[in-house]
Amino acid sequence: MISTRLTEKLGIKHPIISAPMAFAAGGALASAVTRGGGLGLIGGGYGDAEWLAEQFDTAGDAPVGVGFITWSVQRSPELVTETLRRRPAAVMLSFGDPRAFADEIHAAGATLICQCQNLDHVRNAVTTGADVIVAQGSEAGGHGALRGTLSLVPEVADFLRRESPDTVLAAAGGIADGRGLAAALTLGADGVLMGTRLWASTEAQVHPSHHDAMLAADGDGTIRTRACDVVRGLPWSTDFTARIRRNTFTERWHGHEDELAESISTAGPDYGDAWAAGDIDNAGVFFGEAAGIIHEIEQAVMIIDRIVSQAEDVLRTSAARCN
Amino acid sequence: MISTRLTEKLGIKHPIISAPMAFAAGGALASAVTRGGGLGLIGGGYGDAEWLAEQFDTAGDAPVGVGFITWSVQRSPELVTETLRRRPAAVMLSFGDPRAFADEIHAAGATLICQCQNLDHVRNAVTTGADVIVAQGSEAGGHGALRGTLSLVPEVADFLRRESPDTVLAAAGGIADGRGLAAALTLGADGVLMGTRLWASTEAQVHPSHHDAMLAADGDGTIRTRACDVVRGLPWSTDFTARIRRNTFTERWHGHEDELAESISTAGPDYGDAWAAGDIDNAGVFFGEAAGIIHEIEQAVMIIDRIVSQAEDVLRTSAARCN
Numbered sequence: 001m002i003s004t005r006l007t008e009k010l011g012i013k014h015p016i017i018s019a020p021m022a023f024a025a026g027g028a029l030a031s032a033v034t035r036g037g038g039l040g041l042i043g044g045g046y047g048d049a050e051w052l053a054e055q056f057d058t059a060g061d062a063p064v065g066v067g068f069i070t071w072s073v074q075r076s077p078e079l080v081t082e083t084l085r086r087r088p089a090a091v092m093l094s095f096g097d098p099r100a101f102a103d104e105i106h107a108a109g110a111t112l113i114c115q116c117q118n119l120d121h122v123r124n125a126v127t128t129g130a131d132v133i134v135a136q137g138s139e140a141g142g143h144g145a146l147r148g149t150l151s152l153v154p155e156v157a158d159f160l161r162r163e164s165p166d167t168v169l170a171a172a173g174g175i176a177d178g179r180g181l182a183a184a185l186t187l188g189a190d191g192v193l194m195g196t197r198l199w200a201s202t203e204a205q206v207h208p209s210h211h212d213a214m215l216a217a218d219g220d221g222t223i224r225t226r227a228c229d230v231v232r233g234l235p236w237s238t239d240f241t242a243r244i245r246r247n248t249f250t251e252r253w254h255g256h257e258d259e260l261a262e263s264i265s266t267a268g269p270d271y272g273d274a275w276a277a278g279d280i281d282n283a284g285v286f287f288g289e290a291a292g293i294i295h296e297i298e299q300a301v302m303i304i305d306r307i308v309s310q311a312e313d314v315l316r317t318s319a320a321r322c323n
Numbered sequence: 324m325i326s327t328r329l330t331e332k333l334g335i336k337h338p339i340i341s342a343p344m345a346f347a348a349g350g351a352l353a354s355a356v357t358r359g360g361g362l363g364l365i366g367g368g369y370g371d372a373e374w375l376a377e378q379f380d381t382a383g384d385a386p387v388g389v390g391f392i393t394w395s396v397q398r399s400p401e402l403v404t405e406t407l408r409r410r411p412a413a414v415m416l417s418f419g420d421p422r423a424f425a426d427e428i429h430a431a432g433a434t435l436i437c438q439c440q441n442l443d444h445v446r447n448a449v450t451t452g453a454d455v456i457v458a459q460g461s462e463a464g465g466h467g468a469l470r471g472t473l474s475l476v477p478e479v480a481d482f483l484r485r486e487s488p489d490t491v492l493a494a495a496g497g498i499a500d501g502r503g504l505a506a507a508l509t510l511g512a513d514g515v516l517m518g519t520r521l522w523a524s525t526e527a528q529v530h531p532s533h534h535d536a537m538l539a540a541d542g543d544g545t546i547r548t549r550a551c552d553v554v555r556g557l558p559w560s561t562d563f564t565a566r567i568r569r570n571t572f573t574e575r576w577h578g579h580e581d582e583l584a585e586s587i588s589t590a591g592p593d594y595g596d597a598w599a600a601g602d603i604d605n606a607g608v609f610f611g612e613a614a615g616i617i618h619e620i621e622q623a624v625m626i627i628d629r630i631v632s633q634a635e636d637v638l639r640t641s642a643a644r645c646n
Contacts, residue, residue: 001646118543119615138461139471147542148462148471150506151497151612155542158616174474182509183473185641187502219470219478220441289474292442293481312645318508319642322635323324 002181002308005168006191009131010090010111013037014308015191016181017113017134017170018198018300020044020067020092021142021286027058029203029300034062034089036301037308041092044068044083046234047076056086063089065110069143070096071237077101084108092134095143095240102128115172115193117145117240122156126164133160133167134193138224139174141196141288143242146224149173150187157188176290178310185315196288197307201300207278210285211297213245219292221246227253228284230260231271245285249274325504325631328491329514332455333413333434336360337631338514339504340436340457340493341521341623343367343390343415344465344609350381352526352623357385357412359624360631364415367391367406369557370399379409386412388433392466393419394560400424407431415457418466418563425451438495438516440468440563445479449487456483456490457516461547462497464519464611466565469547472496473510480511499613501633508638519611520630524623530601533608534620536568542615544569550576551607553583554594568608572597 006015016038018025022045030040042055044066052066066083070093073079080091080101091105094115105112106129114125115134125133135156137149153171160167168191171184176197184192199206200214224241227250236242244250249271253260260267274282329338339361341348345368353363365378367389375389389406393416396402403414403424414428417438428435429452437448438457448456458479460472476494483490491514494507499520507515522529523537547564550573559565567573572594576583583590597605 002644003646004644119541120543137471137473139474146547148460148497148612149473150460150471150503151462151499151542151615154500154502155615174471176474177477179477179510180473182641183506185644186505186509186637218442219474220443224469289471292474292478314509315638315642315645318505319638321325321327321508322638323326 002185002311004185004190006132006170009168010039012039014304016304016307017041017191017193019172019193019195021195021199021204022046022069024199024204024206024286026205027055027060027064028205029198029201030055030064031059031062032201032203032300033198033304034064036304038304039065039090041065041067041090044073044079046072047079049079049082052079052083065090065092065113067092067094070094070098074100080104084110090132095237098125098128098130116156118147118152119155119159122159126160126167130167132170134170134172135189136193137173138243139289140172141199141222141243141290142286143236143240144173144224145240149175150183153184153187153189174288174290176293178307178312178314180290181307181311182314182318185311196290197294197303198300199287200294200297201303202297203300209278209280213280213285214287214291215295215297217245217287217291219289221291222287222289223250223254225250225254226257227260230257231264231267233264233268242284242286243288245280245287247285248281249283325508325634327508327513329455329493332491333362335362337627338493339627339630340364340514340516342495342516342518344518344522344527345369345392347522347527347529347609349528350378350387351528352521352524353378353387354382354385355524355526355623356521356627357387359627361627362388362413364388364390364413367396367402369395370402372402372405375402375406388413388415388436390415390417393417393421394558397423403427407433413455418560421448421451421453439479441470441475442478442482445482449483449490453490455493457493457495458512459516460496462612463495464522464545464566464613465609466559466563467496467547468563472498473506476507476510476512497611497613499616501630501635501637503613504630504634505637505641508634519613520617520626521623522610523617523620524626525620526623532601532603536603536608537610537614538618538620540568540610540614542612544614545610545612546573546577548573548577549580550583553580554587554590556587556591565607565609566611568603568610570608571604572606
């Protein structure tokens, strides 16, 4: 057991939140993480209300949260209102300005989690009244930005201690085992948010070929790119990129996004077909640098248990080195 | 005191190596780090034999090492031979294939340190017979690549445990306080190599205006770019970029390197003049993301002492959270 301000704030056993990964983090994964002692978040994705409702049904009684891509849900803000009727334990907002939603989320009794990629985001999240800040480093799979986790987390911890000492901090980006959880705690975080490690679980909604591709990859096998957003016609800010597997698609289009946008009438459907077929070469396969330390697809509860007990071992062993 | 395989291997008191930063890491800094209980490395830079000899003279009796930019010193390999006559405790090779120098370095009785930015580099360094591997993440100031420290270090630790268990591992990139040292140890490293934190010391050969610019910056104030290499006519591989302060120069030229190369006849001298004058807007100011947690220019010995005692505190406090 590792008790921190995050376990207290969220009323959970282990200081672990699962990332609300679009498509992959449905009700099965979120409820498994919550039952395993963490907090599971359903991925709000790009605003498919029906899919989201199904995922809450799947999660059933397990208290789970939800995460939205802020700029996307700003286009259909009623989705936040509808989702709050499901009484999520927490709502996480990432990639955009959270201010428009904060009051409504707090009024519904949910914990507001804001994911931040730099200090400006953190300043804004604190002003907005975030209860938990996730400092996400570039190692993360999927969308993110450029700061490294190891330097971002202590800097955010210092900022919060000075400016907003009641705000709780979770680290994200590259954390996939007990060493990463232990490191996050030593860097000043109160816990972690994990994506790739829980994407690599039996409960995640991931094509088996994508899982196999991740298991075969080392941590060098990914790249941050806009190509997968351009090909899907998703109007992501250029402040953010997605970390995906290096493959035929990224070799062809990364760095050639303008050309890709011009070819969208053929490249778009090709990408969609490849995604639907689980083709790992011609569509985005979304995982992070932590792929290099993940070697098995397992149940979420086993992943969480092992990470916590490994973190305890690592912290005790490291402390014992001090003499 | 934190005793690790790195302190044993190098015969030093604290598991801290100073980065051989070109221009900044002279004999004064290297000897101060060694006297402070770590291992100081003089920066071999781009092959100025006279400057290098002066720095060894300055270091005097203190056992220090030296670091070379591998591709650069390959153009004047006699510099390695000459330098080995100064009996360096260690030679670090970064940014290129170390194989051509390994035998000569070992024959001179020096420890071979290879800095690596990805798993391919590590595989090659192990084959080469590296005694110590530095796994350097993207957070680092100056030259480096794209993997984040937090995900790279445990992956390299696993690789070494499996393939070369006697090779010792140091973490680099974003480490500037006791939290970073503690995190490095929990991630599986035996110690750390620090650049920016020791660049921010009284002994580093850094223009006062550059120090002031770093103190004023947060960790978001840097960028990885090739522009500072293009303007200096340095034939760096595109596999590597330099992390420097965001300024007028990077705003103008980052992403426009081809145009910069065409303008070299005027842009080159302008950059050289700005560098010589300590102009923080029109030349590269080389520091890393750790700038956000550095608030004072101090003596190296004070920096090292505080980092070690903070790491001890952090590890003990974190271990005490496990119940």
